[in-house]
Amino acid sequence: MIFAAILAGGIGSRMGGTDTPKQFLDLGNKPVIIHTIEKFVINNKIDKIIVLTPQNFINHTNHLINEYIGENENIVVIEGGETRNDTLINSINYIDEHFGIDDDSIIITHDSVRPFVTHRIIEDNIEAAKRYGACDTVVPATDTIVESINARTIESIPVRDYYYQGQTPQSFNIKKLFNLISSLTEEESNILTDACKIFTLKDEDVYLVEGEVTNIKITYPYDLKLANTILEDRND
Amino acid sequence: MINIVYRLKSPKFFEESIDEIELDGVVVRPTHLSICQADQRYYQGSRPAEILDKKLPMALIHEGIGEVVFDSENNLKSGDKVVMIPNTPFGDDVCRANYSYKSKFRGSGFDGFTSDLIKLESDRVVKLPDDFNNNVSAFIELITVAYQGISRFNEMAITPKDRLGVWGDGNLGYITALLLKEMCPESKVIVFGKHQENLNLFSFADETYRIHDVPKDLVIDHGFECVGSSASQSAIEQIIDLINPQGTINLFGVSEYPIPINTRMVLEKGLTVQGNSRSEREDFVGVVKLLTENPQLFEYLEKLISNVCEINSLNDLKEAFDKDSISKFGKTVLIWNK
Numbered sequence: 001m002i003f004a005a006i007l008a009g010g011i012g013s014r015m016g017g018t019d020t021p022k023q024f025l026d027l028g029n030k031p032v033i034i035h036t037i038e039k040f041v042i043n044n045k046i047d048k049i050i051v052l053t054p055q056n057f058i059n060h061t062n063h064l065i066n067e068y069i070g071e072n073e074n075i076v077v078i079e080g081g082e083t084r085n086d087t088l089i090n091s092i093n094y095i096d097e098h099f100g101i102d103d104d105s106i107i108i109t110h111d112s113v114r115p116f117v118t119h120r121i122i123e124d125n126i127e128a129a130k131r132y133g134a135c136d137t138v139v140p141a142t143d144t145i146v147e148s149i150n151a152r153t154i155e156s157i158p159v160r161d162y163y164y165q166g167q168t169p170q171s172f173n174i175k176k177l178f179n180l181i182s183s184l185t186e187e188e189s190n191i192l193t194d195a196c197k198i199f200t201l202k203d204e205d206v207y208l209v210e211g212e213v214t215n216i217k218i219t220y221p222y223d224l225k226l227a228n229t230i231l232e233d234r235n236d
Numbered sequence: 237m238i239n240i241v242y243r244l245k246s247p248k249f250f251e252e253s254i255d256e257i258e259l260d261g262v263v264v265r266p267t268h269l270s271i272c273q274a275d276q277r278y279y280q281g282s283r284p285a286e287i288l289d290k291k292l293p294m295a296l297i298h299e300g301i302g303e304v305v306f307d308s309e310n311n312l313k314s315g316d317k318v319v320m321i322p323n324t325p326f327g328d329d330v331c332r333a334n335y336s337y338k339s340k341f342r343g344s345g346f347d348g349f350t351s352d353l354i355k356l357e358s359d360r361v362v363k364l365p366d367d368f369n370n371n372v373s374a375f376i377e378l379i380t381v382a383y384q385g386i387s388r389f390n391e392m393a394i395t396p397k398d399r400l401g402v403w404g405d406g407n408l409g410y411i412t413a414l415l416l417k418e419m420c421p422e423s424k425v426i427v428f429g430k431h432q433e434n435l436n437l438f439s440f441a442d443e444t445y446r447i448h449d450v451p452k453d454l455v456i457d458h459g460f461e462c463v464g465s466s467a468s469q470s471a472i473e474q475i476i477d478l479i480n481p482q483g484t485i486n487l488f489g490v491s492e493y494p495i496p497i498n499t500r501m502v503l504e505k506g507l508t509v510q511g512n513s514r515s516e517r518e519d520f521v522g523v524v525k526l527l528t529e530n531p532q533l534f535e536y537l538e539k540l541i542s543n544v545c546e547i548n549s550l551n552d553l554k555e556a557f558d559k560d561s562i563s564k565f566g567k568t569v570l571i572w573n574k
Contacts, residue, residue: 028256035237035238038237038238038259039237039238042237042259042263042305042306043305044305044306044314044315045314115238116238116240116254118240118352118353119265119305119352119353120265120352120573120574123265210548212240212252213252214240214252214254230253230254231238231254231256
């Protein structure tokens with residue numbers, strides 16, 4: 001089976017000026033999270049969409065889905081976790097409990113605040129996760145990357161050609177992901193904020209899927225303003 | 237739903253832009269597209285400046301196929317292969333929708349097919365058999381233009397159709413001559429062209445001639461002009477010379493310039509001149525049926541493909557247009573991975 005996990009667990013501490021998590025703010029005439037979910041709803045290959053939100057936003061999210069998308073038995077809203085990994089584990093536990101985990105099942109994990117993800121990116125994720133067991137969506141780094149350990153001076157300037165910026169989705173063979181997460185020590189768990197990093201730490205290959213420069217993450221108020229401007233500009 | 241569209245912002249410059257589509261028709265993921273001369277004229281900036289100002293930014297390409305992602309009416313299944321119809325009527329009219337002022341055309345009046353997804357009304361797609369050659373299917377739209385013209389010719393012509401002359405040794409001339417052989421099997425198809433190396437490919441035609449080397453006693457019953465541009469003038473002139481009285485002249489070639497026609501001889505011979513442009517749903521259905529019943533046509537049509545370009549980035553798209561512009565013959569097919 002193919003599952004999508006829309007990660008909306010964060011409370012958006014970086015957004016500022018508002019108490020509403022950024023995924024619930026409007027982009028055009030719909031909340032950001034609805035735009036994101038729609039991309040997965042129209043993909044018929046996806047059997048179940050699991051939306052993970054803070055506990056106190058579950059009802060709100062359900063209301064929004066009913067209002068904008070309509071009743072859809074393929075979507076379920078459950079509680080996310082404290083950290084990104086916890087949220088991911090909650091989605092895997094949900095799958096295990098309701099469907100069981102077989103050798104071929106994959107999960108596409110996606111930030112709820114990346115509503116500009118394309119159909120092509122999702123399709124490429126499905127393909128790569130099935131074939132290689134793990135993939136990450138990336139775009140080549142355009143800015144020069146500078147490494148500094150002490151935050152005052154440059155330690156090194158790596159060759160930019162070897163560096164990419166990570167986006168989402170990140171997609172995995174669920175069984176493989178589950179086994180790797182289970183094998184983490186508590187110390188490892190605390191530092192591994194990125195699911196792909198779990199794979200690389202355990203010497204497992206993660207395949208690159210080409211992202212899009214438009215697949216931006218709405219993190220700051222500026223991002224939402226920019227996204228709204230781009231969207232309003234569409235018919236000019 | 238949010239959609240990413242790749243538009244030509246100004247000549248030779250593409251950019252990503254964001255659009256929104258409603259989920260009330262059919263949503264298609266484009267897979268194989270094909271460049272037309274009309275796209276090339278926008279890309280090169282050879283349309284008049286005021287037209288470019290008015291129409292750009294706009295996604296190009298109106299020839300293409302794709303896979304159904306979503307159908308609100310559930311008539312089509314996800315993954316079904318479909319050809320997309322670029323002509324889009326906005327209201328009924330007394331004329332065919334491909335000639336109606338109430339219709340808009342993809343890549344001309346509104347966005348063409350270079351996007352992540354395309355939303356169309358359910359009657360703007362025609363399902364294709366799975367075994368259709370994808371690269372050839374990419375330019376089915378061009379085939380439907382020839383089909384549309386030949387269908388109307390068949391309704392209109394009153395004199396015998398023994399000898400049909402096709403002027404033009406390019407893509408449209410090739411397709412028109414090939415379709416005439418299928419749709420008018422009793423007729424002889426004679427092709428007139430300028431380039432011997434192109435004419436050599438017309439092996440299915442009954443006769444081929446270089447335009448400056450035509451036997452003096454040669455006559456035709458009806459003529460098909462597939463030349464376009466300023467050269468249309470000499471082609472039409474030669475058709476009028478060689479055509480029998482009350483024949484039809486079927487015009488297909490687009491010209492940016494006004495073309496003078498010897499009306500004195502049009503009157504004297506009682507000729508009918510018919511213009512042809514674009515096509516409608518029945519033409520797509522007709523071509524799909526024709527290709528299904530005559531699969532050998534794919535082999536002939538495949539000869540037209542001169543470039544197959546994989547498009548993973550906007551730079552790839554630009555390179556494909558540049559490559560297409562220097563090709564003297566044939567179609568450029570885009571494998572759409574963007």
